Amino acid sequence: MADGPNFESVVARYYEPLYQFAFSLTRAEADACDLTQQTFYVWATKGHQLRDRAKVKTWLFTTLHRQFLESRRRLTRFPHQELEAASGELPAISPKAVMPTDSAQVLQALAQVDEVYQAPVALFYLEDYSYKEIAEILEVPMGTVKSRISRGIGQLQALLANDISAAGPGKKTKL
Numbered sequence: 001m002a003d004g005p006n007f008e009s010v011v012a013r014y015y016e017p018l019y020q021f022a023f024s025l026t027r028a029e030a031d032a033c034d035l036t037q038q039t040f041y042v043w044a045t046k047g048h049q050l051r052d053r054a055k056v057k058t059w060l061f062t063t064l065h066r067q068f069l070e071s072r073r074r075l076t077r078f079p080h081q082e083l084e085a086a087s088g089e090l091p092a093i094s095p096k097a098v099m100p101t102d103s104a105q106v107l108q109a110l111a112q113v114d115e116v117y118q119a120p121v122a123l124f125y126l127e128d129y130s131y132k133e134i135a136e137i138l139e140v141p142m143g144t145v146k147s148r149i150s151r152g153i154g155q156l157q158a159l160l161a162n163d164i165s166a167a168g169p170g171k172k173t174k175l
Contacts, residue, residue: 007047011040014060021061025068035071039064109159117152124149 018039022032042063050059110118119138123129131149135142 007044010043010047010056010060014057015040018060018064022064022068025065031071035064035067038067042067105163106156106160109156109163112159113152113155117148117155120145120148121152121156 015036019032019036022035022039023029026032026035039060043060047056047059050056110121113121120134123134123137124131129137131142131145134145134149138145140148
């Protein structure tokens with residue numbers, strides 16, 4: 001992280017010109033503030049890597065511009081849409097198609113999943129552990145954890161789908 005007083009002096013000196021540059025790019029006050037703040041965050045985390053302190057201004061403006069371009073790319077890939085505006089594109093699900101699966105049914109189905117997959121699935125979905133934490137608990141590599149969770153969920157989905165199709169439409173299932 002950058003030094004405290006040095007960081008503060010950089011912010012005091014360059015905040016206004018950076019904000020003006022960001023505003024000229026975004027044409028929105030909130031976006032300009034966010035972009036300026038993100039630039040100083042990057043400075044706080046990576047500014048110590050700058051070898052020539054005389055190039056701080058150039059580094060900050062370049063970083064801000066790159067952050068702006070990245071945000072525009074992200075908007076292009078993932079455009080923001082209001083839910084009401086996109087309602088026509090959402091799939092229609094009839095109430096009959098939705099089978100209320102309660103937690104007891106899922107836990108019973110989980111008990112039928114291969115034993116090697118039960119613990120990772122339960123730790124991930126029921127206990128909210130991260131992959132890394134599960135790997136430490138089970139003493140297996142993280143890739144193995146991800147694989148076991150994926151396969152366990154596949155088995156769980158197959159079990160629940162079989163129970164739904166066996167029960168027929170509109171009937172409750174017993175596992």
